Amino acid sequence: MAVYTHLAAEDLAALIAAYDVGELVSAKGIAEGVSNSNWLVETTAGRFILTMYERRIETSDLPFFLGLLDHLSERGCPVPRTIHDRGGAAFRHVNGKAVALIEFLPGVSVDHPTPEQARAVGAALAKTHLAAADFIPARANALDISHSARALAGCGDDALAAIDPALPEAARIAGQLANDWPRDLPEAICHTDLFPDNVLMLGDRVTGMIDFYFACTEAMAYDLAVTHAAWAFDLAGERHAPEIGTALVEGYQSVRPLAAEERAALPLLAQGACLRFVASRTEDWIATPADALVTRKDPMAFVRRLHFYESAGQTAFE
Amino acid sequence: MAVYTHLAAEDLAALIAAYDVGELVSAKGIAEGVSNSNWLVETTAGRFILTMYERRIETSDLPFFLGLLDHLSERGCPVPRTIHDRGGAAFRHVNGKAVALIEFLPGVSVDHPTPEQARAVGAALAKTHLAAADFIPARANALDISHSARALAGCGDDALAAIDPALPEAARIAGQLANDWPRDLPEAICHTDLFPDNVLMLGDRVTGMIDFYFACTEAMAYDLAVTHAAWAFDLAGERHAPEIGTALVEGYQSVRPLAAEERAALPLLAQGACLRFVASRTEDWIATPADALVTRKDPMAFVRRLHFYESAGQTAFE
Structure with missing residues (x-):
């Protein structure tokens, strides 16, 4: 539960420009994920989760994980889809680390389920x-x-x-x-x-x-x-x-x-x-x-x- | 830069219900603040920052800090206003800790200012x-x-x-x-x-x-x-x-x-x-x-x- 990497606003804006998602409005590092850093990013087009893969996850596994999100999402499962960049790529690199932009989904995690x-x-x-x-x-x-x-x-x-x-x-x-x-x-x-x-x-x-x-x-x-x-x-x-x-x-x-x-x-x-x-x-x-x-x-x-x-x-x- | 306290979704929903801000849609712990925990909260009425005061800040100082936000915001300064609860209070308590709901403002922090x-x-x-x-x-x-x-x-x-x-x-x-x-x-x-x-x-x-x-x-x-x-x-x-x-x-x-x-x-x-x-x-x-x-x-x-x-x-x- 941490943000492991500082991502400069200038780098973030440049990254967002690689996607067809409007312009950066806000970005907050969020306390989710144990092996990656996550930001809740707002643009003029909507909200997204930006994930930076920090450790444990191999870049070679990303096509599997990100492809699975798209596959399940397309079939109506409540799973966030991967936002692909303007060139169609499911993930990019920032400062040598892989990052993916993922659909933001509403909802909260319950502690005491009914x-x-x-x-x-x-x-x-x-x-x-x-x-x-x-x-x-x-x-x-x-x-x-x-x-x-x-x-x-x-x-x-x-x-x-x-x-x-x-x-x-x-x-x-x-x-x-x-x-x-x-x-x-x-x-x-x-x-x-x-x-x-x-x-x-x-x-x-x-x-x-x-x-x-x-x-x-x-x-x-x-x-x-x-x-x-x-x-x-x-x-x-x-x-x-x-x-x-x-x-x-x-x-x-x-x-x-x-x-x-x-x-x-x-x-x-x-x-x-x-x-x-x-x-x-x-x-x-x-x-x-x-x-x-x-x-x-x-x-x-x-x-x-x-x-x-x-x-x-x-x-x-x- | 951390979220020090786990806040159950059920407690969070009950807290939000004390304010006239619609219903809880999403809440993400955000990596901001060194002496408090913060959540970016979305409701059916908008977005807010929920701050829980963890240490260093005395509850007796909160009327000063939160009143100052309102004072500056009313005078057109780009400062988030405090959201008051249905009873008019600027802060409440959850699990014994003081919390305040604060206006969400867009923007990102620059690393390399011009x-x-x-x-x-x-x-x-x-x-x-x-x-x-x-x-x-x-x-x-x-x-x-x-x-x-x-x-x-x-x-x-x-x-x-x-x-x-x-x-x-x-x-x-x-x-x-x-x-x-x-x-x-x-x-x-x-x-x-x-x-x-x-x-x-x-x-x-x-x-x-x-x-x-x-x-x-x-x-x-x-x-x-x-x-x-x-x-x-x-x-x-x-x-x-x-x-x-x-x-x-x-x-x-x-x-x-x-x-x-x-x-x-x-x-x-x-x-x-x-x-x-x-x-x-x-x-x-x-x-x-x-x-x-x-x-x-x-x-x-x-x-x-x-x-x-x-x-x-x-x-x-x-």
């Missing part, structure tokens, strides 16, 4: 899965269960136990799950990170799904499982909100009914989803000094969800 | 001085030359020399200036922090002067001297841009001609202005670990300006 909101999010997710069916490029999930298992094992039990005595057990579950992982579920391009702060809403309506920079080819039911883990709990993962989870799955199935094998796999997929966040948060935890000014996200918030899904099995999704 | 832009800034500054003449409340300058001298002396020569061998000499100059400070110059409510990032411009036009949270009763010529030091140099204070300084003073005098004693005092006032930033930056430098994730501003950038004004005397302003 069942009606969760239902709308489930339906919107299913709609992107169907719309992505004919998106040609594929992209492997770099953060799949095998990666989570390796990452946690790589930390070592001592380092894990130093964070929390329950973490080494989570690492063992990850190793087991990597072996048992269901491999033949129907796939599509999936968001795989659809937390509430990546969804914009107005009332019960989803007005925007944003931050597709983890999008990859994955089992569609896994994407639903990620979204369930992200929405149907309090932040600390201590309290399950069954009415939210139920509404999310119902909303999803109102657009794309799950096959029997997808439904059967949900408890395992949800455990894998939890371990993906346990793994990344644990690595960040170890890499970030306790007195650093950035907030470390607690991996235990997803270890608690993991154990919930282990115990609850299918009932978590009913 | 003389025409500097001229417009000088004229806008003079206009606020004239408009503030009948603003009744007074507010002492907590960061006056006596404070700067005490703050630098309080660091001790060893700590100063550890930052830079030239800093103890700056501390001695501050002590001398505190004795020689001109006391009888005409005063008004002054911004006292009008750096380029506190000015919004569109082309050569000043569309907004923002962040009045250092505003206080001061010599008007001192405010011009601060603005000169802030605009007429490169960031490091190594290179004076005489055409910018000249245009700034000309623009100021096109609206409010300086009296002879104000003009005569400018070199001393500018040295005092530099020492105000040397003092605050030095204190921050000592308080902030070198490996902290926040950028420490180099006090030497203003020691260099200080020595420039010492040597140049009146010629700095011609």
Whole structure:
């Protein structure tokens, strides 16, 4: 949550002139994105989000991410389209960094979703899965269960136990799950990170799904499982909100009914989803000094969800 | 440059409902302000800046700051007005913190001003001085030359020399200036922090002067001297841009001609202005670990300006 780069107004005006979007009226660096800098830009023609890719995202992946936005947007999904420059390019470079101009969408991210909101999010997710069916490029999930298992094992039990005595057990579950992982579920391009702060809403309506920079080819039911883990709990993962989870799955199935094998796999997929966040948060935890000014996200918030899904099995999704 | 507080969309919507500004459409935390959090808020009625006061600013000072915005705005200065709530209050509380809703103004902050832009800034500054003449409340300058001298002396020569061998000499100059400070110059409510990032411009036009949270009763010529030091140099204070300084003073005098004693005092006032930033930056430098994730501003950038004004005397302003 930061703006990592200072962009001079003069450079910004020159950049905007490369697009057919009128003249620069205002630009505010906004506190969104963890691996890129973002500005809310207003021109005489409208409002836009300018994203500068700072780290983690490879420029070679940008045609995939930006093309996906256009593909989903053209098919009526509430996804911001990419604004192409006068030469047709989806991204440009400023001071050696890649930047893209993206449609601004209204809406705010909810903290305490209602069942009606969760239902709308489930339906919107299913709609992107169907719309992505004919998106040609594929992209492997770099953060799949095998990666989570390796990452946690790589930390070592001592380092894990130093964070929390329950973490080494989570690492063992990850190793087991990597072996048992269901491999033949129907796939599509999936968001795989659809937390509430990546969804914009107005009332019960989803007005925007944003931050597709983890999008990859994955089992569609896994994407639903990620979204369930992200929405149907309090932040600390201590309290399950069954009415939210139920509404999310119902909303999803109102657009794309799950096959029997997808439904059967949900408890395992949800455990894998939890371990993906346990793994990344644990690595960040170890890499970030306790007195650093950035907030470390607690991996235990997803270890608690993991154990919930282990115990609850299918009932978590009913 | 940060958003220090997470504000739930639900709390935000409830807050907006306390004002007659339509319904919430969008809210983005913006990377502005060092002692407050800011959101660019869009409603069905327009755009606004929501400011949450986090530290340094006393709630008891808010009627002064927010009343000043209204006063200047009513008199045609390019200053955002305060939006009052349905009960007429200029600020409210959310989660125990004071918040104010402020008019959004277009424009961007320039990095490399042209003389025409500097001229417009000088004229806008003079206009606020004239408009503030009948603003009744007074507010002492907590960061006056006596404070700067005490703050630098309080660091001790060893700590100063550890930052830079030239800093103890700056501390001695501050002590001398505190004795020689001109006391009888005409005063008004002054911004006292009008750096380029506190000015919004569109082309050569000043569309907004923002962040009045250092505003206080001061010599008007001192405010011009601060603005000169802030605009007429490169960031490091190594290179004076005489055409910018000249245009700034000309623009100021096109609206409010300086009296002879104000003009005569400018070199001393500018040295005092530099020492105000040397003092605050030095204190921050000592308080902030070198490996902290926040950028420490180099006090030497203003020691260099200080020595420039010492040597140049009146010629700095011609």
